[in-house]
Amino acid sequence: MTDLLEVEDVHTYIGQHHILQGVSLRIRPDAVTVLLGRNGAGKTTTMRTIMGVLHPRRGAVRFDGRPIHALPPFAVARLGIGYVPEGQGIFATLTVEENLRVATLADSAESRERLRRIVELFPDLDRFRHARAGTLSGGQKQMLSIARAFVNPTRLLLIDEPSKGLAPIVVEHLVEALRAMKRHSTVVLVEQNFAMASALADEYYLIDDGRTVHAGAMAALVADHALKRKYLGL
């Protein structure tokens, strides 16, 4: 099975700081892969590199076999990669509806159908469609952010710490929603909440100090206490 996304020995610098010192990932299609690691290990930087917001100095990122690491973010997005950043990144001064409209690249029957299905999953979005997005609750903002990523046909979804700052019951709802989305797209998840990660992920990559240090099936990690303690402090 060919990988949907391949990150090969990527070194990314932010200014003079050598943040990623050799990250390698292979993402299978139709699976949920989680990136785990301590704060500052380089997980978000990896996501941003894949998305094209940062460009690696060394190494390559390939989507469907073709190199994308030199593309600007909008080109990467148009290839079918959606990004839900840490902190949601919603436009607070725009309404919920306007947020979704910004996300819509092509106004077609297909996209309208997709929008309908999303609203089904997140009924709050319909109820508050004319409210300014800044007035939504944390959980609702997260739903909006995920919904936006799905407005266009997304083959790969990158989600960065969706559960951050959310109440446990909201996290539960989130997990259900993401489980439903699993069927429509491949997901790469960065998540500190280990319970959530283990509920959703099929595979994991451990990132430490800007390097990939371990990878495998999620089930194996759950059972491996030594590894968890060493890299995650659990």
Added chain:
Amino acid sequence: MSRRAPLLVTLVAFLLPLLWIEPRTYLTLTVAGLAMGMLIFLVASGLTLIFGLMDVLNFAHGALFSWGAYAGFTAAVLLNQRWGWAAAPSVAANVSLLVIALAAAAAVTVGLGILVERVIVRPVYGQHLFQILITLGATIVLEELIRIVWGPNDQVVPVPATFQGSWDIADIVVLKIPVLAIVLGAAVYAGMLGLLNRTRVGLIVRAGVENNEMVQVMGHNIYRYFTGVFAAGSALAGAGGLMWALFSQSVRPAMGGEQLIFAFIVVIIGGLGSVTGSLVGALLVGLSYNYVAFLVPKAAIGVTMGLMVLILLFRPAGLYGAAR
């Protein structure tokens, strides 16, 4: 503080001087103040969008103001020399001259704006210090080019006959050019709001002002919007320049730089990225400057600074600015 606060402040600023100035003079000053405000608004509105969307401190804006003035001035002089469209009392000729001059000003500045954005600003995108320095350099070059092409001295602008002079309404003197400026400014404001709030392009720009990285991640080529906003802002600056030239009946190479500081203060007062903010700010500045200039001439500039400091104390990000 509520969102209505800025409007209350404007209202107070508006009516307070009535305590010291008698009504007829007050009205003349008000018209002058509103006109000055509208002209500054033209410059500030483009500037605030450029800041808000692109994070660029565009010093070249002042030079574009000057270039717009000179381009329009040249068109006006040519039309006047050939066919006497300014001197003639014909309303049709006068209005045509104005429209053509404005078009010339806008066309030249749009072209220059695109050039500046592509060649000067884009290569250093993301590095604030260098952007500032390079637009400063561009300003110097552009201003010097004006001196080379048109000469370094002040020149008189032919004001079309219809717009000269004033109306006498119930013993109140109302100059015509300021009224024209106010009408133009109001039209521009309405147009900008319409564009921003009702079109898709405007939607993307508004989203970009808030977070331009996110807009890119959602699949939009933000660079096209940058060029567009820069060009539109330049055109507005150019139009403002021409109107100012008509207002003051002269053109000078340094005129842009002098107005730019007002525009900066207005952007600070209004808040980065807010068109309404720059309108309210501009009117506040224009009105307060005129009232105070009448009452205590030397304190006029001080009032503008004082206003800025006062507003920053209560709203550090400007009246309509988003706290970042």
Added chain:
Amino acid sequence: MTPPPASPVRSARLEERRRRWRDPTLALRLALVAAFAMVPLVPSFQAMDLALKIALFATLVASYDVVIGYTGIVSFGHAMFFGFGAYAVALALGRFGAPDYGHLALGFAAGILVSAAVAVAIGTFSLRVKALFFAMITLAFAEFALILAVQWSQVTGGEDGLSPTLPGVFAVTYAGRVLGVAVTGRLVTYYAVLAACVALFLVMRRFVQSPLGRTLQAIRDNELRAEALGFRTFVFQILASSFGSVVASVLGGCYALWVRYVNPESTLGIPIMLDVLLMVIIGGIGTLYGGIIGAAFLLTARTLLPDLRGLGAALFPGSEIFQRLADRWLLYFGVLFILVVFFFPKGVLGTVRERLARRGAPGEV
């Protein structure tokens, strides 16, 4: 008996201290100071004037570099603080009767206090916002200071400015010869100002290399991270900004002493700010010493400009276009600005340092 292993921080400090004395560039720096000290031996006032102005502006640029290069704050108010110092000294020496050393000290002190106060005030209510916003606010203040200086003519002499008389030893007309050089008040002023520049430079270097200075660089590189590490970045930034402004103020006072004429255009205005910006860009941001190169280049070019024009006129006599183009030297200034930013963003010194670092040469410049 072997000494206990030093902690990483301590060993880094020891290593640095060792390096400092064996540093080849130390000799270079001493030579530079010696060169400046020997300029008066050349019997040309123009040379002395140029040399001292280079020293003054180099130090001014260095103080600006502390704010912009080491702390990462973009500010346009720096020339304003220079002007404050100049005016403070000029006023102290002119408005209180016959000037003496007390007045001089008072002038400097007043300049320092006003600059520090204004820097803190501006910083307090503007540093919390976007960097661009702050830059604009400083610009607005600088413009305002200029207009104030022009309008408040009873105190500041308006556009005509002030011409202070110098106290005591600085005003001596002639007091014999040393090494063939006439000892005059001018000579004394020269060495006094030079000493001040060197002293200020050393202070700035110490500041930048101190833990405080390093914290500031960390803040510049990644403000969020520094905050996460527990540093109240805001306080540090105000400290850096005030430090820079105080140094600028002292330099302004020195300028007033040397030039003996202070007016808004030459000390407060945009031209000074532009000069400083160009010098810091040519020399290199974040290098402190870059200012020397930038100042030397710009000021020498300016002094030689009339001669160049004369040369040009001699080569192309009667050419009107040449005249027009030559008159517009500011145009070339602007183009130079742009070119330097594009091709040498790190400035001369910055590029040199980078090349050396890549080759792995030891020692700091």
